[in-house]
Amino acid sequence: MNAQVLIIGLGLIGGSLAKALQRHEGVHVAGYDADPHTARKAFKMGIIHSSPPSLERAAAEADVIVFATPVGTTVKLMEQSKFWDLKKDAILTDTGSTKHQIMEAAKGLDRTFIGGHPMVGSHKSGVEAAKEVLFENAFYILTPMENTSEESIAFLKELLSVTKAKVEVLKADEHDYMTAIVSHFPHLIAASLVHQLAKEEQYPFARQLAAGGFRDITRIASSNPEMWRDITTQNNGMIVQQLSNWMDEMEQLRDLLVRNEPEPIQEYFQRAKSVRDELPIAGHGAMYSVYDLYIDIPDVPGSISELTGYLAEEQISIVNLRILETREDVFGILVISFQTPEDRERAKECISKRTAYDTYIS
Numbered sequence: 001m002n003a004q005v006l007i008i009g010l011g012l013i014g015g016s017l018a019k020a021l022q023r024h025e026g027v028h029v030a031g032y033d034a035d036p037h038t039a040r041k042a043f044k045m046g047i048i049h050s051s052p053p054s055l056e057r058a059a060a061e062a063d064v065i066v067f068a069t070p071v072g073t074t075v076k077l078m079e080q081s082k083f084w085d086l087k088k089d090a091i092l093t094d095t096g097s098t099k100h101q102i103m104e105a106a107k108g109l110d111r112t113f114i115g116g117h118p119m120v121g122s123h124k125s126g127v128e129a130a131k132e133v134l135f136e137n138a139f140y141i142l143t144p145m146e147n148t149s150e151e152s153i154a155f156l157k158e159l160l161s162v163t164k165a166k167v168e169v170l171k172a173d174e175h176d177y178m179t180a181i182v183s184h185f186p187h188l189i190a191a192s193l194v195h196q197l198a199k200e201e202q203y204p205f206a207r208q209l210a211a212g213g214f215r216d217i218t219r220i221a222s223s224n225p226e227m228w229r230d231i232t233t234q235n236n237g238m239i240v241q242q243l244s245n246w247m248d249e250m251e252q253l254r255d256l257l258v259r260n261e262p263e264p265i266q267e268y269f270q271r272a273k274s275v276r277d278e279l280p281i282a283g284h285g286a287m288y289s290v291y292d293l294y295i296d297i298p299d300v301p302g303s304i305s306e307l308t309g310y311l312a313e314e315q316i317s318i319v320n321l322r323i324l325e326t327r328e329d330v331f332g333i334l335v336i337s338f339q340t341p342e343d344r345e346r347a348k349e350c351i352s353k354r355t356a357y358d359t360y361i362s
């Protein structure tokens with residue numbers, strides 16, 4: 001396909017999308033960022049084909065414009081775009097985590113606007129964290145306007161096909177309702193748990209004890225505060241509703257704990273486990289689909305490079321690699337992420353065959 005794409009905001013999401021869209025032979029990806037240093041870096045890293053100095057001029061040449069900025073900024077930029085001399089059939093879209101306010105702002109535009117949200121990401125931000133493979137197997141939600149033509153939706157889907165994401169169309173409010181449950185509200189829980197730890201004065205040592213579970217559940221509290229400020233203020237009503245539901249749930253849990261009867265307590269955990277275990281984790285309808293393999297590694301210099309060396313020898317590609325720092329003084333658990341369950345299975349076999357390290361799948 002042939003198209004001139006302009007991505008505004010070259011952080012984790014804009015940068016990853018820019019890189020992925022370059023897989024189309026006939027697509028030219030221009031990138032703009034308010035921070036000139038970021039735009040220069042994106043160009044040097046090959047994330048964009050060109051880095052135009054003037055946003056307005058670049059917008060006038062674009063067939064597709066993607067706003068990949070924090071959602072508050074996106075609404076402001078959409079306002080400004082009314083004064084840009086855009087092509088008549090230009091398609092505007094965004095990557096924001098919220099959709100209602102953005103779709104409301106889109107009503108004032110004299111161009112096709114199709115809301116977008118790749119439902120995958122990270123607590124990291126910035127162009128350095130951008131990855132071409134970020135969207136693979138993840139859901140990518142589109143929220144067209146009522147009068148958007150099927151042709152425009154099909155064009156955008158075709159453009160996004162190279163991301164290998166699973167594109168689904170939803171209404172903006174359905175999107176905001178569901179993301180409040182599975183993404184926005186959990187973020188506030190993570191932040192509040194960290195605040196609870198921070199307030200602990202009697203035993204500051206508790207921070208050192210913060211183990212795997214605490215770190216897992218609070219990882220997203222390390223995300224970009226500006227981005228989450230905007231998400232929380234835009235999807236405020238749905239999030240407050242989730243908080244009320246959660247407070248009811250906590251009241252019931254409190255009663256359960258005060259009664260302190262082992263059986264109902266076990267039953268509470270059992271029900272949660274059953275639902276959690278049946279979630280479509282990677283691949284089959286998952287939001288964030290990578291296939292993690294956990295490996296207990298010893299605290300010996302070179303053990304990680306030894307492992308990755310074996311995987312490279314057997315040509316098994318790694319998507320990500322991290323250490324769960326459950327202990328301060330020794331190495332933790334190494335988590336290697338793969339793109340497919342087959343790669344993970346091959347890696348498991350390779351490691352079991354060539355080392356004495358224990359491997360397991362969560």
Ligand SMILES: NC(=O)C1=CN([C@@H]2O[C@H](COP(=O)(O)OP(=O)(O)OC[C@H]3O[C@@H](n4cnc5c(N)ncnc54)[C@H](O)[C@@H]3O)[C@@H](O)[C@H]2O)C=CC1
Pocket residue numbers: 008009010011012013014032033034035038068069070071073074077095096097098117118119120121122123124125126127224227231
């Ligand atoms: N971080 C994540 O995991 C995910 C984020 N999103 C959404 O994608 C959007 C971008 O998020 P990230 O890439 O994570 O943020 P980021 O912080 O990594 O990147 C945002 C970029 O926008 C630039 N920017 C800010 N104001 C600008 C302006 N007025 N004009 C041009 N550039 C401007 C910043 O300099 C920065 O480079 C947000 O709307 C967010 O809600 C969607 C899915 C996942």
Ligand SMILES: O=C(O)C(=O)Cc1ccc(O)cc1
Pocket residue numbers: 096097118119120121122123183220288
């Ligand atoms: O890091 C994680 O697990 C995330 O939750 C990332 C994320 C952040 C915002 C989104 O709109 C979608 C995904």
